[in-house]
Amino acid sequence: MKENYQKQTDAVIAGLTARPRLLLHVCCAPCSSYVLEYLEPHFDVTVHYYNPNISPASEYALRYEELRRLVRVRGDDVAFAEVPYDPERFFTAVKGLEREPEGGARCAVCFRLRLGEAVAYAAEHGFDYVTTTLTISPLKNAFLLNQIGQELASRAGVAWLPSDFKKKGGYQRSIELSRQYNLYRQNYCGCPFSREEARRRTETKRSAPSAGSS
DSSP states (O other), X not given: OOOOHHHHHHHHHHTOSSOOEEEEEXXXXXXXXXXXXXXXXXXXXXXXXXXXXXXXXXXXXXXXXXXXXXXXXXXXXXXXXXXXXXXXHHXXXXXXXXXSOTTSHHHHHHHHHHHHHHHHHHHHTTOSEEEEGGGGOTXXXXXXXXXXXXXXXXXXXXXXXXXXXXXXXXXXXHHHHHHHTTXXXXXXXXXXXXXXXXXXXXXXXXXXXXXXXX
16 A cells, blocks of 8 residues: 555644654755745754755755745744765765666665765754655655655664655645745756756757647
């Protein structure tokens, strides 16, 4: 039977009797917009922006500053974990998988790297829960993300908050909030391989004959 992670999230929230500490791994401001709106009323949230896959460094900095701006403009009571930008760790992890398609084996390795760092931080700093904004994307495999997150969190002794944030209109709401706050929305996941794939898709669309052309 297919897991309904959204119902699981709602069940956890419904059972809360206090405001637990949640470490939220985030990828960018647009994805964080709805997730923060949804979770911040129930948890003391600390943002964990660990994304060594994002390239170049200027893109990494731009996304981080947009995230900071979003939190500032919204007035959320959210803390930030200070984590390093270490792109070489990503390239080392995915060596040999450079030609994998988006959503393939390279992405699974990337998920494990980023969530592993978040889980380790959550365990070390005594957080009650840890989760990621990545499940809000229609292009991301929520089952795989939750499977990896639950496995890593179980080993580390911290609770994984299951999620599929795209559900219940979450993805659409993130688009609305992005427009409302005039957020920068990138057109590729983050790594240079996804950027190249996005470039090829764009070129293919531009070169395709328009409807009705002979």
